[in-house]
Amino acid sequence: MELRQLNYFKEACELRNFSEAARVLNISQSTLSQQIKQLEEELGILLFDRIGKRVVPTEAGLALLPYAHRAIQEAEDGRQMIRDLKGVQTGRLHVGVTYSMISFMLPALERFTQRYPGVEVHVTQGTSEELLQLLGDNGLDLLLSFKPESMCNDLETVPIVRSELYFVTHHSHRLASLSSITLKRLAATPLILPERGFATRKRIEELCRKYRLSLTVGIEMNDVHTILHLLRGGYWGTILTQAAVANEPDLVQIPILCAEPLTSQGYLFWPQGLYRKKAATAFADCLLAVIQGLSRRTTTD
Structure with missing residues (x-):
């Protein structure tokens, strides 16, 4: 054989x-x-x-x-x-990232490729469900994603960042001047939300079930960048993590008043029990360095 x-x-x-x-x-x-x-x-x-x-x-x-x-x-x-x-000089690295975590991925990618120019990096974007399935099928070397509550524990995880959920809209929106928004007012506001399959969407649906909310959802999309673009018309709002709207100065992040913390935990996911490429661990080091740098900058600001 x-x-x-x-x-x-x-x-x-x-x-x-x-x-x-x-x-x-x-x-x-x-x-x-x-x-x-x-x-x-x-x-x-x-x-x-x-x-x-x-x-x-x-x-x-x-x-x-x-x-x-x-x-x-x-x-x-x-x-x-x-x-x-022989060292991290050549080879391929396949990294997965959810749309909401791309703001962390891009500076890490730049740092890694400058340090290891001979490594060919493939980046796949998708929903948490899609990418976790791909990782489980050995289609990815590592994955950066928020963790769905229903995920089974057959992958190795490293917690790397916590990000709070906000009501997000353009500064021209009628609610943009609010210092915070209640759940009742949020439910009456026209929203664009990520499609089902996103970890953020699952967190929103859990919130709705717990507090018996019925949101006014006009559009569902599988692309966070397009959602952010549509917000600039001044009519729509959305609910996203702070990480998803990093480096978007014309968008306003409004805290949601809730009795419980509205946070999502971001993780690095690894296939369980498989050999980890040195390139993958080197990329993870770059990613962690970027996140630590952003955390220090936020604390200083």
Whole structure:
């Protein structure tokens, strides 16, 4: 059983189509079919049922799949460990960040790329749910996100920042002069909110359930930057963390009067039990340095 065969098997199993799997792997379909057949002959059992152009994993194929995943990941971890022995000079780093945390990511990215110009960095933005799923599937090396309350504890987490929820609007909005806003007044104000799937949205919905609020939501969007842009028309307000509106001087952050602290905890998330690239830990160090610098500046101000 070769690692190459397991990789071919994994792709075919997940895509359920030999032609598509061969295209993704950049090999011919005949090569893929031959390698799968050799693997089946070695194991003495069929791994796929062939149904026209489609292939469906058999019971044996489904049983083998998690072992194939682990073998491929452990082999990649071994290769990465050897590369790391040579220092953080080259390689790839895949970082995930939620829209609300991008203000922390950008200065860390600039610092890291200046220090390690040979490392190719891929940044993926999305909702907390999307990125946590991607991290769990080993599609990311690390993730910067707020933590949804319903998240299972199968990832390693490092708390890095707390950010308070505010009513946010443009300085031309009729409520922009308020020093604070009550929940009752907030509920009557036209709002644009992040779509479901954002950790911030989940926190808002928990607040609504607890205090029996019915918000006036006119627009839901999956892009925080577009929400901020729409606020500049002077009609809409939103509810976001302080981190999401950093470096937006024309927007007003108004505290929400509530009996409980309206804060969200931001974390660094790591895949549990996997080898951590030196590039990933170096990037995390840059990120923590940026956040500590911002905290000191806020305290001084």
